[in-house]
């Protein structure tokens with residue numbers, strides 16, 4: 001290969017790189033001269049330039065895509081923008097508060113349960129058929145009504161005693177058990193105070209129909225426990241709702 | 251109101267003034283997003299995101315070309331969309347490629363053209379989009395900004411946040427690759443768009 005050919009070859013590679021900016025007028029005067037001089041002698045670069053020009057021409061002919069909709073902003077598009085950062089930090093805070101409330105409720109129920117078990121003989125089986133009994137009881141006519149209240153509370157208490165954490169869950173996820181919670185914690189053991197068998201059916205049999213449970217010195221104490229549990233349960237429900245809402249609107 | 255006054259009003263929080271700017275620029279912004287993302291839904295999302303970001307950031311606009319400023323924002327929104335697509339591989343860009351039997355949602359464009367002309371334009375667009383799809387996003391964006399949106403190297407450099415040297419090489423490689431694709435697929439192009447070589 002002659003010196004002249006080798007020179008042309010290196011020129012060819014250099015010019016190839018310059019063809020695109022050359023078409024845009026984005027080359028120096030010297031580069032422009034080099035390109036034009038090379039183009040006169042090199043068929044490959046002429047084809048290359050022609051192909052590029054053709055490609056750019058086709059791109060220029062693509063018509064505008066019709067808009068799928070208007071992108072005008074509505075007031076509602078803009079307002080959440082200011083709220084978003086607030087929700088951003090509110091979410092972890094609410095989540096933490098929910099966890100704390102759930103933990104407090106569990107601890108409270110566990111402590112309450114521990115105190116309640118102290119009054120019951122060790123190893124006494126937890127009455128699990130209570131719910132069924134309660135439903136039967138509810139279906140009974142009016143005359144058995146006086147028994148229903150202590151029984152219902154006995155059921156709720158039995159459930160809480162059985163599995164404190166899941167009782168907390170149940171209270172958190174569904175309001176109805178929550179409503180029975182205060183009486184549940186307050187009355188049953190009041191009725192069972194000093195009595196050996198605090199379970200549902202036995203408890204019912206122990207209380208004579210029509211005779212109100214006799215109040216004991218610790219009765220008001222039990223009432224406070226029930227109140228705490230109810231408040232914690234309600235708070236937990238509220239926090240769960242708020243956390244869920246925040247998570248959705250983040 | 252002229253553009254300067256609209257921008258000034260929008261900077262004071264005037265949504266109506268900002269929306270006048272949206273109406274003026276939405277076509278160009280959506281076109282750019284569409285050619286970069288090659289997917290109408292993703293392009294609409296990127297456009298919406300871009301205008302929302304622009305509204306929030308307009309206080310930081312310090313003069314110069316408002317259109318270039320907007321396109322810089324939509325460019326970022328497109329990269330966000332591309333990253334989101336990568337995380338959702340089931341909705342890959344290739345899966346969204348229009349099949350030859352499905353002319354896509356834009357067959358009704360330019361209804362004032364005669365049907366043959368319109369059909370050829372749709373064919374041309376499909377081939378060009380398929381070609382753009384073969385380019386890496388950086389080169390695709392450079393080609394779209396230069397050859398469809400008509401920006402100069404310096405403006406593209408500002409929009410893409412790179413040097414003009416980088417723009418030059420991305421554009422050079424992108425155009426060359428697109429040309430090779432179009433020459434390969436030239437039987438898909440309507441005759442009037444084919445490259446006529448001098449013999």
Ligand SMILES: [Zn+2]
Pocket residue numbers: 011012013015016038042043044045046
């Ligand atoms: Zn050459």
